[in-house]
Amino acid sequence: MKYVVGVDFSASQNACMLAEYETGRILRKKEVLRGAFYKEPNSPDDSPRPLDCYCPGLPVEDRAHAYLAGLVQGFLNDAGIKKSDVMAVGISLAGKLFSDGRDGKDVLFMGANTPKRFGKTESGRTSINATRTLRKEFRGIPIIGGNDCNCTGIAQSILYETRGIGPKKTFYLTISTGIGGGGPKEDADEIGHMVIGNVHPAVSLKCGCGVQDCLEAYASGTGISNFAKKIIWLYRMNPRKFAGYASYEREVGRLLDKNGRPFNLKEAAVKSMLAGMINEKQRKGEAFTAKDVFKAMYKKDLLAYHILNTTARMTAEVIASTAQIHDLERVGIGGGVGANNPKYVGMIQKHVNRILIKGNKMLPKGVIVEVCPLGKAANDYGALSLAMPEKYRAQWAKTMLKATGKKR
Ligand SMILES: [Zn+2]
Structure with a gap:
């Protein structure tokens, strides 16, 4: 069987979703309640985040993409899925995208709640690289990023x-x-x-x-x-x-x-x-x-x-x-x-x-x-819809319809 992976890499929580390539049926899901950028409620913006303690040997601007790749790798290991069976990865990000990966380059973003220290500043703009490690590990498959609202909007448009x-x-x-x-x-x-x-x-x-x-x-x-x-x-x-x-x-x-x-x-x-x-x-x-x-x-x-x-x-x-x-x-x-x-x-x-x-x-x-007709499936299908193969659009739509019917 072939698969696609969706990653929700938002400000506080992270999640991974595994779906069947041809139908979009979700087979497995893992949530990390205190994700890479998690901040305790009411703590100041510059307070430590989990990413500050992650792989202390790595330069701080390289931790986000290393963390994200580790998240996906761990998720696939737990599921017993081989890397070679993954056909595409979609990543939903809470922030502005400077590069979405559709050209085969890295996904770059910055969010209102993402500390700048995890990014790199070039010509006055700071952005976080989300995919450098992942692109090395998964050569040759699409790795696409999207703003979280755009992701949900794309999933919604498949239903419409x-x-x-x-x-x-x-x-x-x-x-x-x-x-x-x-x-x-x-x-x-x-x-x-x-x-x-x-x-x-x-x-x-x-x-x-x-x-x-x-x-x-x-x-x-x-x-x-x-x-x-x-x-x-x-x-x-x-x-x-x-x-x-x-x-x-x-x-x-x-x-x-x-x-x-x-x-x-x-x-x-x-x-x-x-x-x-x-x-x-x-x-x-x-x-x-x-x-x-x-x-x-x-x-x-x-x-x-x-x-x-x-x-x-x-x-x-x-x-x-x-x-x-x-x-x-x-x-x-x-x-x-x-x-x-x-x-x-x-x-x-x-x-x-x-x-x-x-x-x-x-x-x-x-x-x-x-x-929004997606109901609770909105959260699950946001990132996954970026990884959806165009040729299976109709099958995915059917699966998504079923998912909203069940949960609402
Ligand atoms: Zn405003």
Whole structure:
């Protein structure tokens, strides 16, 4: 039998997957909970990572590719698989790819959570080599790297193709701690850093990337809780500015409930449970998260609805713009926030429909936004889909369909 190997080489956890070459059936999986770049929660960015202790004799910039090759070799040994039976390796990376290995060269990348010391600096840019050792050990087979969101987007496009949707017309958007995107069109992974206009200055937020008003600052998991805290803070500490924000939102027609009826933001804030939730979490020493905002909305809290309706609108603006640029038909939404809240995905769809009015010239059919159909198979098939042989695409699609059906 012939095989392909998928490696998830993300910021904290690592995983290896072994699949049948012809069908994509997953035969074996191994997870490393504290991967090469793992950092203890709340520890500083420069704190030691497992890679700092790995093969101390090796120069620090050569440890990532040695580690990754060791991971794959150990995995194959445990499975009793010969190297010569592996036909391709796909590697999913949390970061920006500078070279993806499709030209037979090394895979080079750098991630926001990857310490620079593990990379090499050339002409001002630091990148980590993920594959030098692996390419020596597996000569002559494709070893391909991809940004993690792009990988999932490619896997998703294989499924969409079975429904008759052209892979290049599909896009994957993940809403979790941050926001990322991707798919067969590989140039939109940093979609979370598109800037939102029309934000009232009293609630404006700065993104982790340093830019004011990125989508991610409001509509990622972290963003939603920060945005809610900002509005509650304004309501409690600065009634004058809160009133200014409320009147602005009313003027531009954004103070409407889910049935399109106008409401009063101050009254919604008086009745809201959010302030109480924030206090209680603080008292218990726990973090107030996006989950709390969703919980309040599902209990019919109007302020929570306003907050999430705002972040859904912002997300829809970015999706609509991306769809116009890339001629998209279908957007699948994943990540903890996206995949667990189909109602929220519906709210995003409503705004996309409002923006891309029927009969518009670029996308007359509009864009369908839905929960990513991969379900839990998203994690498994991301890296593997890079190693998928084109000639077995149809068989892989069938196997993947089955995998999502089983797990959902
Ligand atoms: Zn940003």
